[in-house]
Amino acid sequence: MLRCIDWHGLQAVEFGKGDYEALLIPGFGANLVRLANVRLGVEILRTPEADEIETFKGRPHVFGLPVLFPPNRIADGTFTFDGYTYRLPITQLKEHHYHHGILKSQPFAVSKAWETDDEVFVECRYYSNAGNDAIFRDFPHEFKCKISFRLTAEGLEQEVFFANRSSRPMPVGVGFHTPMRIPFAGGEAGDYVLRMAVGEQVELSERNIPTGRTFTLPENFARLRAEGLRVTGCEPIEAAFTVREIDVDGRPFRGALVENLRTGVRTFYEADEQTVYWTLWNNGGHVPYCCPEPQSWWTDAPNAANPAEHGFRAIEPGGKWRMRFRLWAR
Numbered sequence: 001m002l003r004c005i006d007w008h009g010l011q012a013v014e015f016g017k018g019d020y021e022a023l024l025i026p027g028f029g030a031n032l033v034r035l036a037n038v039r040l041g042v043e044i045l046r047t048p049e050a051d052e053i054e055t056f057k058g059r060p061h062v063f064g065l066p067v068l069f070p071p072n073r074i075a076d077g078t079f080t081f082d083g084y085t086y087r088l089p090i091t092q093l094k095e096h097h098y099h100h101g102i103l104k105s106q107p108f109a110v111s112k113a114w115e116t117d118d119e120v121f122v123e124c125r126y127y128s129n130a131g132n133d134a135i136f137r138d139f140p141h142e143f144k145c146k147i148s149f150r151l152t153a154e155g156l157e158q159e160v161f162f163a164n165r166s167s168r169p170m171p172v173g174v175g176f177h178t179p180m181r182i183p184f185a186g187g188e189a190g191d192y193v194l195r196m197a198v199g200e201q202v203e204l205s206e207r208n209i210p211t212g213r214t215f216t217l218p219e220n221f222a223r224l225r226a227e228g229l230r231v232t233g234c235e236p237i238e239a240a241f242t243v244r245e246i247d248v249d250g251r252p253f254r255g256a257l258v259e260n261l262r263t264g265v266r267t268f269y270e271a272d273e274q275t276v277y278w279t280l281w282n283n284g285g286h287v288p289y290c291c292p293e294p295q296s297w298w299t300d301a302p303n304a305a306n307p308a309e310h311g312f313r314a315i316e317p318g319g320k321w322r323m324r325f326r327l328w329a330r
Contacts, residue, residue, distance in 0.1 A: 018153030071175025155328025193228025
């Protein structure tokens, strides 16, 4: 199944394969706002309800699979690279940061869409240039961003791709502020735990910027690597971690999973090796979701003492870079 629909006044692409159904909103950051396994009755992601559409338009990063470019915070909205000082708008007044970037709200166009017996494929593109003021004004690089989705009977594969079409090296840092639905198939918050491929905890300043120090996981967060941690219906969590694989079903796993302890059903969110840092945020602890946020660089990496050690990278003129994820339930 693959079709274009009107969804609460927004143009959307609805598609499905096997037990999975998905819903994509190209006009707001190519955000995949729904992924469900209908056989298991599992809603993997937080999807806007009919009365939350205006909230979604204003805060798309708390629904679906919202892309962050750059991820998380840039302290004071400024950094210098390759002799150029970038000055980004302050969007978080209390801490004085540029927060979560602007790409999550930009209109993408569906550039490819097809269905075969084995898969549905949808690709969305966005071009930034001097004639597209929303991003180019503050980030003066011509670039192409493609976000693609491949849905099969095994689940979803997502790729985000950047091509630098400008004449200077272009910084590239990407994250996803992914709210995983908890509970995802009925029951109570206490029926669910989160496991996550975390290594060490990253110390954050009062402004939620990494200090550069890391330390051994405390007892509560050590559960993320083992039996799992309750992350909804609980105290607030806003923490940061390095990445280290965990063992899941006898194989290395680089991602996050939510398990229903009562039924044994699990939802999986797997990242590739471009992910070097996690933010974990549960929006106060009393909402039906929690966000394990994979990032290709540490928060505020361009301003770190040694940016490269924190995942900072740039794409050379004419160069390309990509990051991949998988989501499924079983």
